[in-house]
Amino acid sequence: MKRIVIADDSSTARMFIRRCLEIVGLRDQTFVEATNGREALDLLKEAPTDLLVTDLNMPQMDGETLLKWIRANPKLSSTPVVVITSAGNPAKEARLLELGALRVINKPVTPTVLMETLSFMLK
Amino acid sequence: MSAFDDFLKKAMPKAVREVMEGMAFMEILEVTEEDLTSDALTATNAERRGVSLLVHDPVQWEFKFVMSADLLAEIAESVYASPREELAAESLNDLLAEILNTVAGRFLSVILRDDQVYNLGLPEPLTEEGFMDTHTWKKWHFTADAKPFTITMLGAFPENMNELLRTH
Numbered sequence: 001m002k003r004i005v006i007a008d009d010s011s012t013a014r015m016f017i018r019r020c021l022e023i024v025g026l027r028d029q030t031f032v033e034a035t036n037g038r039e040a041l042d043l044l045k046e047a048p049t050d051l052l053v054t055d056l057n058m059p060q061m062d063g064e065t066l067l068k069w070i071r072a073n074p075k076l077s078s079t080p081v082v083v084i085t086s087a088g089n090p091a092k093e094a095r096l097l098e099l100g101a102l103r104v105i106n107k108p109v110t111p112t113v114l115m116e117t118l119s120f121m122l123k
Numbered sequence: 124m125s126a127f128d129d130f131l132k133k134a135m136p137k138a139v140r141e142v143m144e145g146m147a148f149m150e151i152l153e154v155t156e157e158d159l160t161s162d163a164l165t166a167t168n169a170e171r172r173g174v175s176l177l178v179h180d181p182v183q184w185e186f187k188f189v190m191s192a193d194l195l196a197e198i199a200e201s202v203y204a205s206p207r208e209e210l211a212a213e214s215l216n217d218l219l220a221e222i223l224n225t226v227a228g229r230f231l232s233v234i235l236r237d238d239q240v241y242n243l244g245l246p247e248p249l250t251e252e253g254f255m256d257t258h259t260w261k262k263w264h265f266t267a268d269a270k271p272f273t274i275t276m277l278g279a280f281p282e283n284m285n286e287l288l289r290t291h
Binding site for chain 1 (some may be wrong): 141142145183202203213214217218220221224225227228229231232235237238240242243245249268
């Protein structure tokens with residue numbers, strides 16, 4: 001069973017992302033939810049995590065800062081991170097990919113895009 | 124109408140359709156205020172829900188998203204796959220905020236150049252004063268399942284607007 005952390009300040013977005021993950025084949029996994037980057041960082045430190053799906057624009061700690069903290073921590077730095085954002089554009093996407101994001105996806109998330117992104121987990 | 128006005132006018136319906144059809148599987152129609160029946164407007168104004176979102180950079184704009192409580196509940200039933208009686212008010216407010224957040228992002232990505240980074244604030248519920256149409260710049264009317272909703276944009280062009288925009 002895989003551990004997946006979903007970080008978004010919107011409960012609707014967290015539910016929507018989780019539903020999409022289940023549709024693409026990640027049913028019956030351990031889903032853990034965070035409402036900001038700081039909470040997500042604490043959850044990542046608690047237990048090994050197979051995937052972090054995070055929003056970019058969140059209170060307290062945003063997704064980009066979270067990504068920097070993850071990459072700076074040797075115990076967390078290999079965690080696959082998918083960034084989901086409503087404020088994405090090629091310039092920001094390039095910066096996030098440089099910081100180690102696996103992929104940057106624009107909202108609204110669709111199962112098709114998640115399936116392409118997470119093919120490495122779905123085998 | 125200037126080419127820029129026309130560009131903006133068309134960009135918002137595109138963003139709204141992408142988001143509402145993608146999230147709630149609802150068909151969205153753009154309408155004019157004159158198209159709306161007085162019954163529909165009365166129903167919207169009787170018990171309405173609204174949310175506001177600021178754009179911090181590269182422009183200082185505000186979006187407002189207003190619809191009836193009934194339409195919001197209908198959308199929530201579709202998104203959450205639950206009857207409205209089982210949905211908390213908090214979930215409904217969060218849904219409204221998330222839709223506007225996503226629409227605003229799609230809208231800005233349509234109108235701004237690819238290399239133009241933009242930053243959005245966090246959505247806030249509208250207060251009673253917030254429902255009033257003061258300093259409105261652009262307003263779009265739509266219907267979903269024959270029930271109206273509106274998106275209003277407040278703000279103005281910055282001097283360097285042409286440098287920020289995608290060619291249109």
